[in-house]
Amino acid sequence: MEKELCISKEDIQRRVEALAKEISSDYEGKEPVLIGILNGAVFFFADLMRAIDIPTKMDFVRAASYGSGTESSGRVRLTKDIEIPIEGKPVILVEDIVDSGLTLSYLMEQFARRGAASLKICALIDKLERKEKDVYVDYCGFQIQEGFLVGYGLDCNEEYRHLPEIYRLK
Ligand code: IMP
Ligand code: MG
Numbered sequence: 001m002e003k004e005l006c007i008s009k010e011d012i013q014r015r016v017e018a019l020a021k022e023i024s025s026d027y028e029g030k031e032p033v034l035i036g037i038l039n040g041a042v043f044f045f046a047d048l049m050r051a052i053d054i055p056t057k058m059d060f061v062r063a064a065s066y067g068s069g070t071e072s073s074g075r076v077r078l079t080k081d082i083e084i085p086i087e088g089k090p091v092i093l094v095e096d097i098v099d100s101g102l103t104l105s106y107l108m109e110q111f112a113r114r115g116a117a118s119l120k121i122c123a124l125i126d127k128l129e130r131k132e133k134d135v136y137v138d139y140c141g142f143q144i145q146e147g148f149l150v151g152y153g154l155d156c157n158e159e160y161r162h163l164p165e166i167y168r169l170k
Pocket of ligand 2: 041
């Protein structure tokens with residue numbers, strides 16, 4: 001498929017560092033648990049966690065939203081859960097991209113029930129078109145109007161994840 005450059009490596013790095021700085025100052029003395037949403041968020045998660053200069057803990061979930069390709073079907077389920085306890089802890093969900101908002105609104109509901117002391121969202125990209133569920137992204141790398149993006153962990157049918165920058169499929 002044809003693709004065009006959307007976000008360069010340098011721009012990703014610059015925004016990741018800015019988000020990390022914000023999180024480091026907001027959570028000073030708190031040791032937040034970063035929960036990455038597999039698989040798309042892996043590179044963002046790894047870069048973000050290393051750029052945050054306060055201690056953090058890591059865990060991961062995997063959420064499937066029945067369907068493949070460029071459209072999600074609307075129903076979400078957890079196919080891998082976290083393993084460390086989050087009760088009483090400040091939690092930050094780390095996501096690659098918010099599209100319909102279904103995945104994050106489902107996860108927010110799940111984690112709110114488990115007694116986290118606080119629950120925030122850090123997403124590399126917030127897509128402004130096609131929002132079905134209203135999700136507030138506390139820490140947002142980029143706002144993108146439209147299009148299907150790949151690279152830096154983002155895939156289209158498991159392709160393109162390895163690319164170091166982000167492209168828009170044409
Ligand atoms: P949701 O529609 O907000 O629930 O997003 C579900 C998932 O679809 C996200 O976690 C991404 O992994 C994936 N996704 C949404 N938009 C894109 C895109 O433009 N490129 C690649 N993956 C996407
Ligand atoms: Mg994802």
